[in-house]
Amino acid sequence: xxxxxxxxxxxxxxxxxxxxxxxxxxxxxxxxxxGFGEAYVSxxxxxxxxxxxxxxRMTLNLACPVGAVRFVVRARDGRSQILLDxxxxxxxPSHYRRLTVPPMLWFGFAGIGRGCNLVVNxxxxxxxxxxxxxxxxxxxxxxxxxxxxxx
Amino acid sequence: xxxxxxxxxxxxxxxxxxxxxxxxxxxxxxxxxxGFGEAYVSxxxxxxxxxxxxxxRMTLNLACPVGAVRFVVRARDGRSQILLDxxxxxxxPSHYRRLTVPPMLWFGFAGIGRGCNLVVNxxxxxxxxxxxxxxxxxxxxxxxxxxxxxx
Numbered sequence: 310x311x312x313x314x315x316x317x318x319x320x321x322x323x324x325x326x327x328x329x330x331x332x333x334x335x336x337x338x339x340x341x342x343x344g345f346g347e348a349y350v351s352x353x354x355x356x357x358x359x360x361x362x363x364x365x366r367m368t369l370n371l372a373c374p375v376g377a378v379r380f381v382v383r384a385r386d387g388r389s390q391i392l393l394d395x396x397x398x399x400x401x402p403s404h405y406r407r408l409t410v411p412p413m414l415w416f417g418f419a420g421i422g423r424g425c426n427l428v429v430n431x432x433x434x435x436x437x438x439x440x441x442x443x444x445x446x447x448x449x450x451x452x453x454x455x456x457x458x459x460x
Numbered sequence: 461x462x463x464x465x466x467x468x469x470x471x472x473x474x475x476x477x478x479x480x481x482x483x484x485x486x487x488x489x490x491x492x493x494x495g496f497g498e499a500y501v502s503x504x505x506x507x508x509x510x511x512x513x514x515x516x517r518m519t520l521n522l523a524c525p526v527g528a529v530r531f532v533v534r535a536r537d538g539r540s541q542i543l544l545d546x547x548x549x550x551x552x553p554s555h556y557r558r559l560t561v562p563p564m565l566w567f568g569f570a571g572i573g574r575g576c577n578l579v580v581n582x583x584x585x586x587x588x589x590x591x592x593x594x595x596x597x598x599x600x601x602x603x604x605x606x607x608x609x610x611x
Contacts, residue, residue: 327505329510337497350483375576
């Protein structure tokens with residue numbers, strides 16, 4: 310466990326303007342920037358859980374400008390430890406933040422807003438099925454709702 | 461005019477899944493990738509027009525995964541020529557595409573969907589007020605709705 314890299318959260322700015330807000334995601338000068346491979350957006354339907362996934366090389370930089378998404382990140386072996394259980398969302402401002410997931414950690418994410426729940430990922434490597442692993446959601450415990458309030 | 465770099469449109473994949481779609485935005489291997497400086501998301505309210513703006517160094521790579529946004533790109537001098545007048549939107553699939561705006565062109569964009577209208581920008585340079593110019597919307601003609609159907 311001691312060798313596991315840790316997922317990190319960093320506050321992000323949401324700049325309010327009368328014509329529509331601007332949501333920061335990632336700058337080349339940010340500490341969690343380790344290279345650009347691909348940017349994409351994932352929608353996760355209300356009540357759906359995408360997971361478990363693990364990337365062997367990709368670092369993910371994630372932000373949620375619409376809806377609300379719960380992320381659970383597990384230790385490298387998947388079973389022993391939940392490293393992070395958190396919510397990304399545009400509101401309240403304290404929840405508008407960037408989650409960085411380093412390689413080799415298992416993670417899953419759930420749509421918890423009733424409309425669309427969008428995650429922007431600015432990834433260090435382009436999508437490549439050779440460097441990504443997937444497991445059925447049943448492979449590891451998806452924690453009960455009580456832990457939702459932990460972070 | 462002949463020296464103006466041109467804005468370009470490229471088709472993007474929207475991958476439908478039962479748990480929520482995935483929207484491609486930009487890969488390091490894409491022809492329009494010229495470097496990574498910053499990724500951010502702009503919301504533009506229904507009926508609002510953000511513009512005119514011009515970047516001196518930044519190339520913008522733009523996609524709209526939610527709502528619908530009209531972009532108007534003008535020639536370098538602003539007044540003489542509209543280089544592109546187009547709509548980015550997740551639907552229909554033919555409108556899910558990436559708009560690349562090279563430096564020195566004036567552009568504006570309008571929210572035309574009744575909910576939120578999000579634009580993801582994967583920009584070649586980080587935001588820097590020193591390299592960006594803004595003009596009042598009245599500085600150049602915002603074309604009438606008829607030209608909407610042109611592209």
